[in-house]
Amino acid sequence: MESLSSRRRFRRTVGPAIIVALLTLLFPLLSAAQQENRALVPIGGGYSDATLQGFSRVVADNATGETVDIYVVPSTYGDSKDPVVRSRNIVLAEERTQQVEDACNLIVTIEISCNATLLMLFDRDEAMEPANSNALYDEETDGVFILGGDQTIAMEVLFETPAEVALTDAYERGVIVGGTSAGAAVESTNMIAGYTQPGWPYNALERPMITIWWENDDTTLRGLIFSSDEIIWDQHFYQRGRFTRLLNVTAQSDEQFGGASKLGVGVDVDTAVTLTNETLLENVFGNTSVTILDGETANTTFEWVGERETLSARNVRSHVMAAGDNVSYDVPTRTPFLDGNALALNAQSWSADLLRAPGRATLMLGGDLSYDWQGPAMADFLNRVNGNRPIVLVSADGNPAIGQNLVVEYSEGLREAGWTGEIKTLVYGDESQWNGPVQRQLAGAGGVLVVADDQSRLEPAIGDERFRSLLDHALKTAPVVLTDRSMTAAMGDWYVANPDPTRSDRQNRAIDAFKAGDANIQPGLGIVAGTAFQPVNTLDQHWGRIYSMTMAHPGTISFGISELTAIVLD
Numbered sequence: 246m247e248s249l250s251s252r253r254r255f256r257r258t259v260g261p262a263i264i265v266a267l268l269t270l271l272f273p274l275l276s277a278a279q280q281e282n283r284a285l286v287p288i289g290g291g292y293s294d295a296t297l298q299g300f301s302r303v304v305a306d307n308a309t310g311e312t313v314d315i316y317v318v319p320s321t322y323g324d325s326k327d328p329v330v331r332s333r334n335i336v337l338a339e340e341r342t343q344q345v346e347d348a349c350n351l352i353v354t355i356e357i358s359c360n361a362t363l364l365m366l367f368d369r370d371e372a373m374e375p376a377n378s379n380a381l382y383d384e385e386t387d388g389v390f391i392l393g394g395d396q397t398i399a400m401e402v403l404f405e406t407p408a409e410v411a412l413t414d415a416y417e418r419g420v421i422v423g424g425t426s427a428g429a430a431v432e433s434t435n436m437i438a439g440y441t442q443p444g445w446p447y448n449a450l451e452r453p454m455i456t457i458w459w460e461n462d463d464t465t466l467r468g469l470i471f472s473s474d475e476i477i478w479d480q481h482f483y484q485r486g487r488f489t490r491l492l493n494v495t496a497q498s499d500e501q502f503g504g505a506s507k508l509g510v511g512v513d514v515d516t517a518v519t520l521t522n523e524t525l526l527e528n529v530f531g532n533t534s535v536t537i538l539d540g541e542t543a544n545t546t547f548e549w550v551g552e553r554e555t556l557s558a559r560n561v562r563s564h565v566m567a568a569g570d571n572v573s574y575d576v577p578t579r580t581p582f583l584d585g586n587a588l589a590l591n592a593q594s595w596s597a598d599l600l601r602a603p604g605r606a607t608l609m610l611g612g613d614l615s616y617d618w619q620g621p622a623m624a625d626f627l628n629r630v631n632g633n634r635p636i637v638l639v640s641a642d643g644n645p646a647i648g649q650n651l652v653v654e655y656s657e658g659l660r661e662a663g664w665t666g667e668i669k670t671l672v673y674g675d676e677s678q679w680n681g682p683v684q685r686q687l688a689g690a691g692g693v694l695v696v697a698d699d700q701s702r703l704e705p706a707i708g709d710e711r712f713r714s715l716l717d718h719a720l721k722t723a724p725v726v727l728t729d730r731s732m733t734a735a736m737g738d739w740y741v742a743n744p745d746p747t748r749s750d751r752q753n754r755a756i757d758a759f760k761a762g763d764a765n766i767q768p769g770l771g772i773v774a775g776t777a778f779q780p781v782n783t784l785d786q787h788w789g790r791i792y793s794m795t796m797a798h799p800g801t802i803s804f805g806i807s808e809l810t811a812i813v814l815d
Contacts (some may be wrong), residue, residue, distance in 0.1 A: 282307060284421045285473060285520040286769055288531070289323055289480040289512030290393065294343060296517045297348035297529035300394060300423045303519055304388035307421055313349055313359040314387050316380060318341040318412075321394030321427040324368035331367065338363055338392060345390050352551070361390070369402050375751045378411035386415055391424030392687030396431050396468070397438050400458070403431075404465055405499055405689040413471040422472075423517070424634040426480050432520075433477045434460040435507055436468035437494055447784045447808065449489035452554035457494055459501050473523055475508055475576055482511030483759055484752045485535060486786035495540045496547040496556050506545070508576060509538035513756060518566065520576075527573040529566045533759050539563040544591055562590070596775060599802060602814040603772050604720030607695075609813050610736060610773075611729035612780045612806035615654065618661040622811040626692065627664055629725035634691030635667035637719075641712065641732050643702030645674030651696055655729075659694075666691070671715075673706050685716040693719040697731040701744040706769055707735055716770070730780055733806060735769050741790040742767040751786060758789025766797050773814070776802050783807040 286303055290297045305313050319338040325331055342363040349359030365377050372378070380386065389412065391399070403409045416422050422432065432438055436458045444454030458466035460474060477498065479491045491509040499506035512518060516531035529535050540547065543560040550557045564581050566572045573582045581588045602608045607629055614623045630636060638655055640648030652670040659668060671678050671686055678686075686691065697703055697714065706712040719726050734740040743763045746754040757763045769777070777794040779787045782805035791803045806812060 247594075282419055283416055283522050285432045286421060286423030286517055287432050287478050287480070287512050287520075288423060288425040288515075288517040289482055289535075290484065290514035292344055292393075292425060293515040293531065294348060294351075294627060296425070296510050296515055296812045297345055298352050299528075300358065300388070300390065300421075301345070301349035301352050301507060303356070303423070303528070304421045305349065305359075307419060308357075308387040310385045310387075311357065312355060312385070313353060314385050315349065315359065315361045316386060316389050317361055318366055318391045318424075318428075319363060319394075319492040320366045320372065320408075321396060321399040321431075322367060323395065323398050326368070330794040334367060335363075337706055338367075341392055344455065351381075354728055355676075364408075367404065367408065367528060370409040371410055372402050372406040375411075378408040381411040381415040381420070382419075382496035383409060386420050388421045388423065388719070389415060391422070391428030391431060393424070393426030393428050395428040396436060397431045399431050400436070400466070400468065403469065404467075409470060412469065412756045416471045429478050429480045429512060431468045432472040434470065434472050434474045435477050435501075437477060437479055437490070437496065438466070440490070446486040446489055446786070449487075450556040450807075452493065452549050452556065452656055453499070455490055455497070457497060461501065465688075469513050473520060475523065476510050477507045479509065479511045481516070482513045482536060483756045483786070483789065484514040486755060486783065486788070486789050487511060488536075489783055491538055492558060492561065493556055495538050496549075496558060496562070496601075499540055499547050500546075505578060506540035506547075508579065509540075511536040511538070513759075516568070524576050525573055526576060527566045528615045529572065530571055531568060533756055534568065535566045536717060537566065537574060537581075539579050540565070549589065554732045560592070565719075593772040595802060599775050600718045600773065600812070600814055602720075604717075606720045606723045607725045607813065607815050608720065608736075608773070609725065609727040610780075610804075610806060611727055611811040612731045612782060612807040613730050613784075614720060614811065615658055615729070616726075616784075616808045618658040619663070620809050622809060623662045625811070625813065626725060626727045627659075627662060628692070629692065630664075630666075631691030631724050632666060634668050634689050636664065637671065637687055637690040637693045637723075639671045639673070639693065639695045639715070641697040641703065641735070642699065643674065643705040643790065644698075645672055647698050647702075648672040651698055655696055672783065673709075673712060679711055683711070683718045686715060687719055687722060688722045690719070693723045693726045694729065695726065695732045696729045697735070699745045700731045700734050700740060701742055703731060703735050703740065704742065704767065707768075713770065716772070720772070727811070728759050733778050733780040736772045737769045737778045738771050738774060738801055739766050739777045739794055740769045741765060741779065741787075741794065743790075745781070746785055755789060758793065759788065764790060764793035764797070766794060775800070776804060779805045781808050
């Protein structure tokens with residue numbers, strides 16, 4: 246059996262030479278052995294018609310012979326020897342194989358047909374048997390599709406087997422290799438294996454929460470040996486809020502490879518991108534878009550802070566590639582292209598006055614501190630409160646009944662946090678509480694906490710001069726003002742006025758937030774000029790709102806504030 250490591254060394258020897266040629270010559274002459282276009286087509290999850298047909302088009306455009314021949318790899322399904330489980334896996338894999346074939350037949354001409362064939366590569370014993378993957382050596386083979394499931398199981402099945410050798414040979418001959426979800430994950434040699442046991446998107450900026458299989462570790466753990474070694478793919482990207490995970494991985498790769506971080510590429514569900522010859526990201530197709538995280542070109546710095554090793558990163562450059570054939574990205578130079586033209590990216594410095602408290606009070610902008618009343622952000626607020634004077638707790642929610650519930654919740658939370666002093670409450674919309682001058686409402690306040698529950702209900706308070714005067718007076722007279730939850734969104738020049746997601750629709754809303762026209766952007770209070778804020782950013786997967794506000798108002802700096810977190814302006 247040919248050594249996989251020797252194949253890998255060969256690709257590394259040839260690769261840089263090709264890259265140099267591309268950078269120095271417009272039309273480099275390639276040897277016959279280099280003429281084949283190699284392509285990976287990672288799909289971020291699902292088996293939608295758009296992505297299966299898009300994959301099939303890439304395969305058909307590079308097909309040989311009178312048919313389009315695709316082989317389906319099911320190694321992500323699990324290697325159970327239980328006959329019931331195995332039978333069920335085979336049936337499901339056959340159904341997926343038929344889906345691939347049907348999608349392909351919908352996009353080819355009537356003179357051409359597609360054949361999709363399931364390879365029996367469910368367990369390692371099968372992967373070790375050359376007969377199960379010999380079909381991949383057929384010169385008529387045009388595509389390989391790797392099913393979704395569990396990428397770690399897939400690599401336990403395929404690592405250094407005749408099946409992986411056959412896949413490598415096929416790829417280097419120009420056979421298109423695609424896959425969905427876990428089938429996309431294995432298309433990075435440096436592979437995201439998942440979260441550790443306590444890991445989840447909301448805490449994925451903490452270093453220990455992610456498991457990564459590095460190709461340069463002295464282990465047997467990695468992605469497919471022929472796949473991209475410059476890109477680390479993540480999938481279900483918007484759907485499952487995986488920005489934090491990919492940021493973590495990009496930062497760790499900076500350490501793993503001596504300060505040369507890998508390119509993080511997040512592909513959303515029902516969406517795909519093509520990586521051609523390991524150098525060009527192009528041809529995004531499907532439901533949404535693809536996000537690139539670049540930790541190199543803008544003098545990025547990474548640091549792990551505190552006992553929980555939370556990531557602090559500066560100058561991570563991101564790009565969002567929408568579906569279409571007019572957007573591409575050159576991986577070696579980390580350059581985006583639009584309509585074939587390189588985009589000039591000029592870093593802009595923040596104004597020195599951008600994040601300053603607008604009054605006497607320290608202003609704290611909370612992402613949602615109610616997830617841990619005894620957390621450090623709430624403790625910092627209470628440390629700044631004049632302990633001999635009351636906290637004035639204000640609900641700015643447009644629904645007074647919900648506002649009343651909020652002040653009860655936050656009053657109890659303040660007690661849990663250790664506050665033993667007086668708490669005065671004020672509910673916007675309860676006219677019995679808004680009769681007197683604002684000075685009376687805030688008289689003697691040792692601190693002010695203003696909260697709202699849903700960004701779609703901020704408009705009444707924002708548009709009410711009485712409320713604006715109350716907040717202005719608090720910022721001028723109180724020692725500290727804390728805004729939390731949706732109220733924080735109102736403090737900038739702009740905010741997204743869409744209803745906040747629920748547990749049941751969070752994933753769909755996170756996807757929609759990256760689509761044109763989804764964000765209802767409205768003027769905020771403008772108290773922190775030049776900014777826009779999005780609270781509960783990580784748990785509620787509001788990344789699309791940040792990008793939407795920046796796109797609508799390019800001069801505005803948009804901040805996503807995670808729960809349990811606050812920005813402090815002195």
